[in-house]
Amino acid sequence: MKIQDIVLTPVAFADPPLLNVMGVHEPFALRGVVQLVCDDGVVGLGESYGDLAFLDQVRQVIPELKGHDVFDLPGLQRKIAAVLGKAVFSDQHGLTGGFSNRKTIATVYSLFEVACLDAQGHFLGRPVVDLLGGKSRDAVDFSAYLFYKYGAHLGAEEDAWGEVTTPETLVGAARTMIDRYGFKSIKVKGGVFEPDQEIAGIRALAEAFPGLPLRIDPNAGWKVDTAIRVARELDGVLEYLEDPTPGIEGMAQVAAQANMPLATNMCVVSFDDIEPAFRQRAVGVVLSDHHFWGGLRDTQALSKTAECFGVGLSMHSNSHLGISLAAMVHVAAATPHLTYACDTHWPWKTTDVIAPGSLAFVDGAVAVPDKPGLGVELDPDALARAHEDYVRCGQTKRDDVTYMRRFVGSFEPNTARW
Numbered sequence: 336m337k338i339q340d341i342v343l344t345p346v347a348f349a350d351p352p353l354l355n356v357m358g359v360h361e362p363f364a365l366r367g368v369v370q371l372v373c374d375d376g377v378v379g380l381g382e383s384y385g386d387l388a389f390l391d392q393v394r395q396v397i398p399e400l401k402g403h404d405v406f407d408l409p410g411l412q413r414k415i416a417a418v419l420g421k422a423v424f425s426d427q428h429g430l431t432g433g434f435s436n437r438k439t440i441a442t443v444y445s446l447f448e449v450a451c452l453d454a455q456g457h458f459l460g461r462p463v464v465d466l467l468g469g470k471s472r473d474a475v476d477f478s479a480y481l482f483y484k485y486g487a488h489l490g491a492e493e494d495a496w497g498e499v500t501t502p503e504t505l506v507g508a509a510r511t512m513i514d515r516y517g518f519k520s521i522k523v524k525g526g527v528f529e530p531d532q533e534i535a536g537i538r539a540l541a542e543a544f545p546g547l548p549l550r551i552d553p554n555a556g557w558k559v560d561t562a563i564r565v566a567r568e569l570d571g572v573l574e575y576l577e578d579p580t581p582g583i584e585g586m587a588q589v590a591a592q593a594n595m596p597l598a599t600n601m602c603v604v605s606f607d608d609i610e611p612a613f614r615q616r617a618v619g620v621v622l623s624d625h626h627f628w629g630g631l632r633d634t635q636a637l638s639k640t641a642e643c644f645g646v647g648l649s650m651h652s653n654s655h656l657g658i659s660l661a662a663m664v665h666v667a668a669a670t671p672h673l674t675y676a677c678d679t680h681w682p683w684k685t686t687d688v689i690a691p692g693s694l695a696f697v698d699g700a701v702a703v704p705d706k707p708g709l710g711v712e713l714d715p716d717a718l719a720r721a722h723e724d725y726v727r728c729g730q731t732k733r734d735d736v737t738y739m740r741r742f743v744g745s746f747e748p749n750t751a752r753w
């Protein structure tokens with residue numbers, strides 16, 4: 336089952352002005368879509384980041400992968416590692432932690448691993464979940480991922496979500512999202528306003544949605560003392576507290592004083608981080624993300640490792656499209672230890688590159704597709720439109736900071752400001 340051709344298409348899709356510690360989301364989010372065209376016309380799909388620095392790494396490995404057997408994943412990894420050598424890809428926002436050579440190779444490999452698994456599934460007539468050991472659940476739970484946000488992009492009309500900056504508007508956005516998708520837990524992206532304002536937001540959600548598990552993630556926007564204070568104030572209210580402060584050592588200091596587990600997608604982002612973080616009991620939950628953890632099978636390896644140390648597993652997300660959602664659903668279904676509702680940015684987008692109908696949220700969960708491979712079909716016209724948007728928008732990397740400075744000239748990213 337050899338790869339005959341590889342088509343990499345950078346795409347862009349409209350994204351609302353969502354706020355975080357680094358600033359605000361630009362009008363378009365970028366992704367890279369890969370099609371592995373194999374023997375017998377089988378096509379394997381993959382999706383990952385669309386930043387130029389990442390696409391450049393991907394473009395380097397493409398010529399080496401033509402003729403490769405999609406069933407030879409160790410060989411795929413060796414070839415990618417050989418081409419990338421000591422390369423380190425880094426993004427500007429740092430919202431998925433630091434970068435290393437190991438993480439760079441894992442990130443590039445993941446894009447192709449998912450596409451190979453999709454092709455394998457088509458060849459065998461089995462869904463990807465079966466190639467990962469089979470379903471441990473029929474549907475995968477997701478949480479309502481709330482952001483504080485501006486009402487409109489610069490020069491544009493107010494979007495359908497409107498401005499979300501107060502506890503009342505946060506509750507309103509949660510209600511809309513839960514009415515539409517049926518989510519049974521809520522995550523709030525924090526680190527945007529003074530901690531007390533964000534505590535008030537969480538309290539308002541707790542009152543409006545009694546019993547729903549709540550999380551807040553200020554992306555390391557608080558100092559250790561502030562994080563400990565917030566943990567105390569929200570004791571009994573939060574399911575977990577995500578990345579309150581930077582670094583494994585800081586997280587360990589907070590974890591020692593906090594009653595709820597600390598979660599992370601910033602200080603444990605590669606297998607090299609596990610030993611120091613787990614030894615110091617810095618985290619109680621790791622947010623997996625196949626895009627940078629080295630694909631679907633290494634996400635399962637991460638899960639087993641976490642389980643051995645009594646650490647829970649959840650799932651991180653960045654702005655993404657349907658190919659990534661399908662991959663997230665298959666791996667989560669095949670990973671019994673992944674018991675927390677996963678993150679997804681899905682509700683914030685309005686277009687996709689896949690044909691509609693294969694992935695649906697019912698009661699906050701997505702049923703695992705039972706069609707071969709990932710179970711999603713590329714819509715060539717939608718892909719072409721999304722590529723035109725990529726070319727037209729002129730964005731080549733995610734840069735929330737520079738865009739934020741067009742709203743607030745003096746803005747500085749909030750790296751543990753409070």
Ligand SMILES: O=C([O-])C(=O)C[C@H](O)[C@@H](O)C(=O)[O-]
Pocket residue numbers: 353354355430431524552554600651652653654678
């Ligand atoms: O859990 C997280 O840290 C994220 O989801 C990172 C994302 O980049 C998020 O902050 C965003 O989309 O602005």
Ligand SMILES: [Mg+2]
Pocket residue numbers: 552554577578599600601651
């Ligand atoms: Mg996070």
